[in-house]
Amino acid sequence: MSETETPTAVSEASIQPETASDATTSIEWIRDFAQRWLQAWNSHEVDRVLALMTEDIEYRDDAWHKTMRGHADVREFIEATWLATPDMTFELLAGPYVIPGEPRAAFHWRGWGTHTGLLDPPGFAPTGRRWEVDGVDFHDYRDGRICKLRIAFDMMSASRQLGLMPEAGSRVERALAMAQRSASRLQHAIRKRRRG
Secondary structure (H helix, E strand, C coil): CCCCCCCEECCHHHCCCCCHHHHHHCHHHHHHHHHHHHHHHHHCCHHHHHCCEEEEEEEEECCCCCCEECHHHHHHHHHHHHHHCCCCEEEEEEEEEECCCCCEEEEEEEEEEECCCCECCCCECCCCCEEEEEEEEEEEEECCEEEEEEEEECHHHHHHHCCCCCCCCCHHHHHHHHHHHHHHHHHHHHHHHHHC
């Protein structure tokens, strides 16, 4: 992206006629895709979400412990996520943001749900608590589907809302910080002693 090009929210004035070569980069196509994407996630039908991804999708999500490659990895993630939060829902807040002529877009969204099932990995029992976070999707497209996906959001905020991490500034958080500092000092002393 040059210094004069900036990602912008799509406006009606920026709509250009679509040709066969730029079908997946047109404003109309990206807007339509964004709606189908949210509808697929909100449907809780795994195959509907996977249909919008290439077979060789590369997907990084702050909610998962590894980069997903291919439909099998993504299916595992989605099924685990919906098991933990069966009422998970998303809405579009802003975007799509695009670089004209590029097969990519970004979207600002809000998601929410209730933790009523096992969250595995790592194996957290249901807390019954509700979470709500804002996040962003970064999509790269190929052949009318997402081939590379990055989803980012504040995992610490979600963890605190679910009761998996202590509230910011709480006594428990201060105790954990003290324990971490003690463990760090001990590890440093052990490394120093081993070096002689």
